[in-house]
Amino acid sequence: MPHYWIPNSSPTIKKQLADALGINDVSELFSDVPKELIVNRELDIGLGRSLSELEVKRYFKRLMSKNKVFNDPPPFTGGGICAHYVPAVVGSIISRNEFYTAYTPYQPEVSQGILQALFEYESLIAELYGVDVVNASMYNGSTAAAEALRMAVRVNKRKKVLIPSNVNPEVYEVINTWFLGTGVTINRVGYDRLTGCVDINELEVKLKGGDVSSVYVETPNYFGCIEVYLKELVELTHKYDALVVVNALPISLGVLEAPGVLGADIVVGDAQSLGLGMNFGGPSAGILGISDERMINQLPGRLIGATLDVNGRLAYTMILQAREQHIRRERATSNITTNSSLMAIASAVYLSLLGSEGIKELGESILLRTYYAIRKLSSINGVEVPVFPDGKHFREVTVAFKVESYDELHRGLLKRGILGGKYVGREFPELGEACIMCFTELHSKSDIDVLTSSIEGLLGGS
Amino acid sequence: MWRQANWDEELLFKLSMYGKPTFYFGGNEFAEVVGDVEDLLPKKVVRSKPPQIPNLSEVEVVRHFIRLSQMGYGVDLGPVPLGSCTMKYNPKLLEELAGNEGLRDLHPYQDESTVQGVLEVMYLLQKWLAELVGMDECCLQPPAGASGEFAGALMIKKYHLDRGEVFRDELLVPDNAHGSNPASAAMAGFKVIKIPTSESGEVDIDALRSVLSSRTAGIMLTNPNTLGIFESRIGEIADEVHRAGGLLYYDGANLNGILGVVRPGDMGFDIVHLNIHKTFGAPHGGGGPGAGVICAKGELVDYLPIPTVGFDGVKYFLNYGKKKSIGRVSQFYGNIIPLVKAFLYMLTLGPNVREVAEVAVLNTNYFIKLISGVRGISIPYGKGKFRKHEVVLSFEDLLRDTGVNAEDIAKALIDRGVYAPTIYFPLIVNEAHMVEFTESESRENIEMYAELYRSIVEDAYKDPAKLKKCPENTSVGRLDLGLANHPLTRTPTFKFLSRLGRKSMIR
Known part of the structure; x- marks a missing residue:
């Protein structure tokens, strides 16, 4: 059936082209396919027929009306992804057809815009994380972390990876999957119950065990605690010739020290907080960088660099492609091909819009909101916050409740139009009925006050 | 004559000499209650030196990136016939609907009762894709094709491990396969065994037979293959590999040529990955984000990544119940925005998706007809066979005759206002151009493109030095x-x- 997305689907054109090929019917083009394999029934796809644009729109909007979007107040849910504001400029730029309908810039001379934008992304993120080199993006923070740890194994050929138990459990699961069948073992390291940070003493014991390729750390970690002793952790790990992979929250880096400055060898992150939206979990973009350029040949993924053209003009192109799958095949540093370029460009737009001043102000205002929320929530009877008394928090906070089940409280909040925390009692039973809450620039003072009074009301049984 | 914009645009870092008022998020009434940063954090964790990012006003940022956008090229400007990339038109309806704030503002950990709409979309998409490729179930989690491939390779790995067949450590990959196939196989810890292509342009079955053994874990195949040729002996291949105890993995990068006409499941494949940003109307974004749905049939379904979306007759839910699953291959549930676009694409076309394949294949063969006989160009392998989604040209003769190579031809094409095909791939064809028009190019454009080739080749024979200077009409000239x-x-x-x-x- 002809369709306006398919120019040559008009029966007349099809006939003309078939005539030119000397065939009677288009089906003859599939004559090399064994007959019994040709689909001979109508496939059960869509609503059983083609739909017009207006029909699709109506059907889709009806479906979308079954979602509840929390704008007022915005979600208080943490767990690695939080609600952040997306400036109008970001959407406007990445809706440019030249950007979003382009392919990977294989022909650099005609793709300078995307290449320059990605070069700027790499440079901006390198600046933010305090490292030499950043690639043109991974899929998201979880796969960036997995790629980084696999890279560390390639760099030092060791077979053990240490992962603290205070990291995002989903990211841990992804890392675990990515090491399936490689012969690399993952050992866990506990956390300090007072600070929420990695237990340095236990880490040293595990490092002494030998053959450790790298240590993976998140800051702020899953509990929302800043790894205050990151520098000490790095020094200790380097003593055992292992590498440190730090997953840092990009939006925190206007106020928190850059991981590269603290000695991280490989830095990773999820760019979601940099104006990408939550998108029900994806797409995002994964940040991956190295503090020492000498590791560059082990770096996975696309890398954009500057060069000159025949006329001596500054220009940009993909570099060091010999690391990649389309050339190196089974010996490539990674299989990654398509990455998350458009989202990387979105985060570059976001960072340009904020500037060094804006990113600092924003970081500070998130920090202050976090502490305001801690102060408010801690005044409620039956609420334990912070769960880690000596912890330093940014954006996310672990909150425990003296209740039978957090779920009931959560549903109570939901009835009031409030999306509460991410329950973590199953993964971390030692924390009791606890959840992770998140406070960002989207939350006004009154939003946090409403959350507090609602929890108070629900706990008071009213 | 076409000329690309050239703005001589400075790098962001050199854009502004003076600090401008930057974007701000509004009222900060918290400091008076909780104090300042110094009161809250120890000095050692506070940033010592601010990141060197210029402080620009909104209009400066917008102009900078719009100027950059104009020095680019996408499907909305003209043909991008990159072989195996399936650069089809991205319908604007998909962009409008999937770009709405209602999706953007959904938190992945929202209660299931509050996301029934998006879960229903995901459930239906899983179902439609499974039907389309002849599989029992699909998982939407892999964020790109290569990630789907990796998931598939891990499923093969775990399947054999669970059966105690630790010795199955070899994955067979044809020599014309996409580079991500051997790379994914190696990442999953397999030894890659290369299978040669016969003169017919298909898998050399004798060579395949000779490497099958108790070490065979499976084979990764794309059909039609990267030469655009349908592996007509796929039934035999499937039987042989299965008999040896191996599994069949289908690389969905080339699905566009058989969409709705032949199903990988019916061909004997056990696992299939799909490229949502190639076949299903979602844009490529200049290099992503895409989505790489992974599907399986029979007992392999239990090995799919988690979660998938289930339906209990009343409500949709995230299903973590697959006991043998390889686990999570990425965080959350997949790249939802491109996935929603694929849903809308299939909702629009319905069973009519077959038209996509028919016209895509018709376009390829019409182009072959137009280009055949042009001096200096040959079409190696499978003489006279109809191609499917793409065709691979060789400029080997032209290079020998004139010194002009495949890259020079590509640069001459972009100099004339179209995008170039994939070049130097597959590796088994010398001086290759891999051309895929998809169903989106009109008859006029295909004729125009063939004519460009014809005139460029003519130039090559007349004045090869001229072609070495291309491109001259793009924002910059050839790069060092x-x-x-x-x-x-x-x-x-x-x-x-x-x-x-x-x-x-x-x-």
Whole structure:
């Protein structure tokens, strides 16, 4: 059936082209396919027929009306992804057809815009994380972390990876999957119950065990605690010739020290907080960088660099492609091909819009909101916050409740139009009925006050 | 004559001499209650030196990136016939609907009762895709094709491990396969065994037979293959590999040529990955984000990544119940925005998706008809066979005759206002151009493109030196790739710019 997305689907054109090929019917083009394999029934796809644009729109909007979007107040849910504001400029730029309908810039001379934008992304993120080199993006923070740890194994050929138990459990699961069948073992390291940070003493014991390729750390970690002793952790790990992979929250880096400055060898992150939206979990973009350029040949993924053209003009192109799958095949540093370029460009737009001043102000205002929320929530009877008394928090906070089940409280909040925390009692039973809450620039003072009074009301049984 | 925009646009870092008022998020009434940063954090965790990011006003940022956008090329400007990339038109309806704030603002950990709409979309998409490729179930989690491949390779790995067949450590991959196939196989810990292509352009079955053994874990195949040729003996291949105890993995990058006409499941494949940003109308985004749905049939379904979306008759839910699952291959549930676009694409076309394949294949063969007999160009392998989604041209003869190579031809094409095909791939074809028009190019455009080839080749025979100068109408001329890649001059970020010498400072 002809369709306006398919120019040559008009029966007349099809006939003309078939005539030119000397065939009677288009089906003859599939004559090399064994007959019994040709689909001979109508496939059960869509609503059983083609739909017009207006029909699709109506059907889709009806479906979308079954979602509840929390704008007022915005979600208080943490767990690695939080609600952040997306400036109008970001959407406007990445809706440019030249950007979003382009392919990977294989022909650099005609793709300078995307290449320059990605070069700027790499440079901006390198600046933010305090490292030499950043690639043109991974899929998201979880796969960036997995790629980084696999890279560390390639760099030092060791077979053990240490992962603290205070990291995002989903990211841990992804890392675990990515090491399936490689012969690399993952050992866990506990956390300090007072600070929420990695237990340095236990880490040293595990490092002494030998053959450790790298240590993976998140800051702020899953509990929302800043790894205050990151520098000490790095020094200790380097003593055992292992590498440190730090997953840092990009939006925190206007106020928190850059991981590269603290000695991280490989830095990773999820760019979601940099104006990408939550998108029900994806797409995002994964940040991956190295503090020492000498590791560059082990770096996975696309890398954009500057060069000159025949006329001596500054220009940009993909570099060091010999690391990649389309050339190196089974010996490539990674299989990654398509990455998350458009989202990387979105985060570059976001960072340009904020500037060094804006990113600092924003970081500070998130920090202050976090502490305001801690102060408010801690005044409620039956609420334990912070769960880690000596912890330093940014954006996310672990909150425990003296209740039978957090779920009931959560549903109570939901009835009031409030999306509460991410329950973590199953993964971390030692924390009791606890959840992770998140406070960002989207939350006004009154939003946090409403959350507090609602929890108070629900706990008071009213 | 076509000329691309050339804005001589400075790098962001050099854009502004004076600090401008930057974007702000509004009222900060918290400091008076909780104090300042110094009161809250120990000095050692506070940033010592601010990141060197220029402070620009909104209009400066917008102009900068719009100027950059104009120095680019996408499907909305003209043909992008990159073989195996399936650069089809991205319907604007998909962009409008999937771009709405209602999706953007959904938190992945919202209660299931509050996301029934998006879960229903995901459930239906899983179902439709499974039907389309003849599989029992699909998982939407892999964020790109290569990630789907990796998931598939891990499923093969775990399947054999669970059966105690630890010795199955070889994955067979044809020599014309996409590079991501062997790379994914190696990442999953397999030894890659290369299978040669016969003169017919299909898997050399005798060679395949000779490597099958108790070590065979499976084979990764794309059908039609990267030569655009349908593996007509797929039934035999499937039988042989299955008999040896191996599994069949289908690389969905080339699905567009058989969409709705033949199903990988019916061909005997056990696992299939799909490229949502190729076959299903979602844009490529200049290099992503895409989505790489992974599907399986029979007992392999239990090995799919988690979660998938289930339906209990009343409500949709995230199903973590697959006991043998390889686990999570990425965070959350997949790249939802491109996935929603695929849903809308299939909702629009319905069973009519077959038209996509028919016209895509018709376009390929019409182009072959137009290009056949042009001096200097040959079409190696499978003489006279109809191609499917794409065709691979060789400029080997032209190079021998004139010294003009496949890259020169590509640069001449982009100099004339179209995008070039995939070049130097597959590796088994010398001086290759891999051309895929998809169903989106009109008859006029295909004729125009063939005519461009014809005239460029003519130029090559008349004045080869002229072609070596291409491109001249693009924002910049041909690049110094030696300089770009040399350890002493490579410039991966802004801070290394001085390595390019004084020249880079002058525009």
